[in-house]
Amino acid sequence: MNYPQxxxxxxxxxxxxxxxxxxxxxxxxxxxxxxxxxLKSCKIITLAVHPYPEGLVSYFNAKPGDIYARxxxxxxxxxxxxxxxxxxxxxxxxxxxxxxxxxxxxxPVLRRVRRFPQPRxxxxxxxxxxxxxxxxxxxxxxxxxxxxxxxxxxxTVRFPATxxxxxxxxxxxxxxxxxxxxxxxxxxxxxxYTPEGGVPCYVVEAKAKPDxxxxxxAPRLLYWLDQHYFYPLHTEQYGSDGxxxxxxxxxxxxxxxxxxxxxxxxxxxxxxxxxxxxxxxGVHDGHRxxxxxEKDKEIYFNPDxxxxxxxxxxxxxxxxxxxxxxxxxxxxxYRDKFPEERKIIITPEVEARIQAxxxxxxxxxTESPTNxxxxx
Numbered sequence: 001m002n003y004p005q006x007x008x009x010x011x012x013x014x015x016x017x018x019x020x021x022x023x024x025x026x027x028x029x030x031x032x033x034x035x036x037x038x039l040k041s042c043k044i045i046t047l048a049v050h051p052y053p054e055g056l057v058s059y060f061n062a063k064p065g066d067i068y069a070r071x072x073x074x075x076x077x078x079x080x081x082x083x084x085x086x087x088x089x090x091x092x093x094x095x096x097x098x099x100x101x102x103x104x105x106x107x108p109v110l111r112r113v114r115r116f117p118q119p120r121x122x123x124x125x126x127x128x129x130x131x132x133x134x135x136x137x138x139x140x141x142x143x144x145x146x147x148x149x150x151x152x153x154x155x156t157v158r159f160p161a162t163x164x165x166x167x168x169x170x171x172x173x174x175x176x177x178x179x180x181x182x183x184x185x186x187x188x189x190x191x192x193y194t195p196e197g198g199v200p201c202y203v204v205e206a207k208a209k210p211d212x213x214x215x216x217x218a219p220r221l222l223y224w225l226d227q228h229y230f231y232p233l234h235t236e237q238y239g240s241d242g243x244x245x246x247x248x249x250x251x252x253x254x255x256x257x258x259x260x261x262x263x264x265x266x267x268x269x270x271x272x273x274x275x276x277x278x279x280x281x282g283v284h285d286g287h288r289x290x291x292x293x294e295k296d297k298e299i300y301f302n303p304d305x306x307x308x309x310x311x312x313x314x315x316x317x318x319x320x321x322x323x324x325x326x327x328x329x330x331x332x333x334y335r336d337k338f339p340e341e342r343k344i345i346i347t348p349e350v351e352a353r354i355q356a357x358x359x360x361x362x363x364x365x366t367e368s369p370t371n372x373x374x375x376x
Contacts, residue, residue: 043077043316049292049301056262064094067102070301076316083108085306090136095212100136106306113303122217128280129246129273131217142213143206143221148341152198153224156185156233156249157268157281158329161361167318168267169286175318185233186264187253192228200227201234203338218245222342229261234331236342243345246273249331255287268319272331277350279363281328283319327363330354 049070051058062068069090075081089102103116121133159166159180168178184190185199193199201224208216220242224234235248249270256263269282292300299305300312321327333344333354346354356364 042075042081045074045076045311045313047072047074047290047300047312049297059092062092064092064097065099066092068092070297072301072305074311076311083309085309087301087303087306089301093139100132104303104306106303106309108309111307113306115303129271129276129278130280133218134248134271138206140206143208146205146207147202148205148222148338149203150227151201151203151224151337152194153185153201153233154196154198155332157183157251157270158331160326160329160363163326166283167320168283169317169319171286171288173286183251183268185251186226186229186231187267189254189257190226192226199233201225202227202230205341229264231264238343242343244274244333244343246271246275247331248272256289270328270331274333274344274346274350277330277353277365279328279330281321283317285317285319288313325362329357329363 051062051068059068067089069088071088071090073086073088075084083106085106087104089104091097091099091101093100099118100121101118103119104113105116106113119132122131124131125135163180165177166180166183167175169175184193184197186193190199204223204225206221206223208219213219217239218237219240220238222236222238223232225232231252233250233252236244237246237248239245247270249272250266251268252264253267254263255265265284265287266282267284269284270279271281272279330353333346334342335344353364
């Protein structure tokens, strides 16, 4: 395997090397339907191909500079975005081979494929708090690690009181209205819930190595990893001043039982920039395993294919937020958890919105900060 390990750190290597590289798109051959919400709602079909064996093993086996995955995204909504496509050829990196992705995009309006420069890791997607590193994932060996304790999570993604169900697409294309109260943090098949329904987690600290990530935009991160499969359910990013900047919360599910614990991937994800009060979410449903033939790989996963505007499977997620009152809530700040390790400073304006949100049971952006105070 082509990654360094810290000597004498066997207690921390396994959870970090298995848990942290889990990027937003699961590392297996599949097609899925995605909804991404920022200033407007986008529906996307994603096709992904990974080398054998699927999962983290193929990623660890790849040599720096090698392409370890190919992802093709096709926009199906809103109407003005129909046919927009993006192809990402993702590379394994090290200190010398730093390119993470080759990025190509096609627009039916321009009727041409454009190759984009390598995005910077801290760059955010348009109108979205999610950065390219949040999307592509980070490598555990770029950080030093420390276990700061254990915890039990009972809730990550927060639904408003006004929303009782979410419509999710199954792998066969059928649609089901699912009670939001029935959604479990790791899905129905996870065997290690506490009697109260919580997920026991290790809480680990990651600090960027200066020789690997000089001047990294998130020099310190905290991860809540489930204690059995090391899946990251809650992530916090801290800035150079040590204060909380952003959070990521997930609900996961077992998409590929054949991969066992490696077959878990995010179903719903919430990104929140706490300093800007910038919130977005993504839903991955309609997940279908797909074994691509060599001909399929040659046809679908190259820039020229995008000119054809072919949609291999006409999938459209219905996990839609149609009115603001049904939008997800800002995540928990967990101020009582590890206070000596977490510097949480929220502006009075954002603090007032959080208090108004929790009182109303729905997202609030318009409250005045008269009663807001900084939280430490």
